[in-house]
Amino acid sequence: MCQSFGNQHFYYTSCLMNCMFDCEYCYLQGMYPSANPVVFVNLEEIFEETKRLLTIHPVYLCISYDSDLLAMEKILSYCAHWLTFTAGQKDLCIELRTKCGYNPNFLSVLDVAKKLPENILLSLKQRFIFAFTLSLDLIQKTLEHNTGSLLARLKAAKTVSLAGFPVRICLDPLIYVPEYKTAYKALIDLIKQNLLPEQIKDISLGTFRVSKEYLKRMRKQRPYSFVLQFPYELNHGVFSYPKSIEQELIHTVLDAFDGYLPTSKFYLWENAY
């Protein structure tokens, strides 16, 4: 289900289970029996394990799956800890994914970076990726409860990019809505207005998909959610849109970018079935 972005040694770690945000399509509702957040306080041990892996090979590590780590930054400061740790590990590349908008949490992490020696900071800026999930305005407002607005996320992406860090745009999950062509075109136009091509490291694209067992539980919890009650197709234990809709959504987005970025910068999650 995860996009490796071509990295051979792809890992993800969950220092925090569950999320402050509440996206109606989030698989966490089907994965955990409770919505209570669980924080792993043995961060030092996670760092030690990462160092052990680094003695074997370079590591590409996503630290904000199964949660939105940055949303809890004010309480945990885990993003800042990861940033400082990563600064000292030259073969470690981090992806920090978020649906936060521009807020003090970003600034506090960037402030920690500013205090690093220049040569270390330069290396870190190649290896600490801020990934922003961007959704249709309509989807953010109706399904992604408590998350940063679309404009606030774009402002955050711009701020991070101006600070010199790589920005990844995640258009994942793409959601099928009426008028999806005009809606996604408007979203891509907004991205183009806010970020120059050179400010975007890469873009991931993927349509909504979720395992059969998770969706069963999610549907029970949200019987009136249009995104969960859609008649998805089941293939090999995974529910997703029919192939024709998947292709439509992906091509609509790619067409809307219309050469704004080289194709090598796009990573597609494709249904393997």
Ligand code: SF4
């Ligand atoms: S921000 Fe991500 S992890 Fe959090 S509820 Fe939304 S989809 Fe789930």
